[in-house]
Amino acid sequence: MKTASFNFEEGFRVAFDVNGLQVAEMGIAPGDAEGGSDNRHAGADQWLYVVAGTGVAIVDGQRREIGPGSLIVIERGERHEVRNTGSELLRTLNLFNPPAFDHEGNAVGPGRG
Numbered sequence: 001m002k003t004a005s006f007n008f009e010e011g012f013r014v015a016f017d018v019n020g021l022q023v024a025e026m027g028i029a030p031g032d033a034e035g036g037s038d039n040r041h042a043g044a045d046q047w048l049y050v051v052a053g054t055g056v057a058i059v060d061g062q063r064r065e066i067g068p069g070s071l072i073v074i075e076r077g078e079r080h081e082v083r084n085t086g087s088e089l090l091r092t093l094n095l096f097n098p099p100a101f102d103h104e105g106n107a108v109g110p111g112r113g
Helices: none
Strands: 011-018 021-028 033-035 045-052 055-059 062-066 071-074 080-084 090-097
Touching: 021 033, 021 080, 055 071, 080 090
Parallel strands: none
Antiparallel strands: 011 021, 021 090, 033 080, 045 071, 045 090, 055 062, 055 080
């Protein structure tokens, strides 16, 4: 059994990997963004669940407003950006299949670029 406690502070942190699935937390400050027009995970799907805050997800040019309870699935190879459009930290729980990052947050394996 593996367990994790999440603080959902600013930044990106990998919690752990199990059986080809990775879990991470991300906090994006108001007005900031993660990703961009060249950001993609070539070999990994990303499931992004919004815990708190509001923002917009732009996936392959399609914009979706996101807020608490939103779930966005970014399929492998889709270019994406997540922007915080609110006044508080945008907090998300992220699952990657297969794992896309090492524990320092560097892209690795089939999820890289």
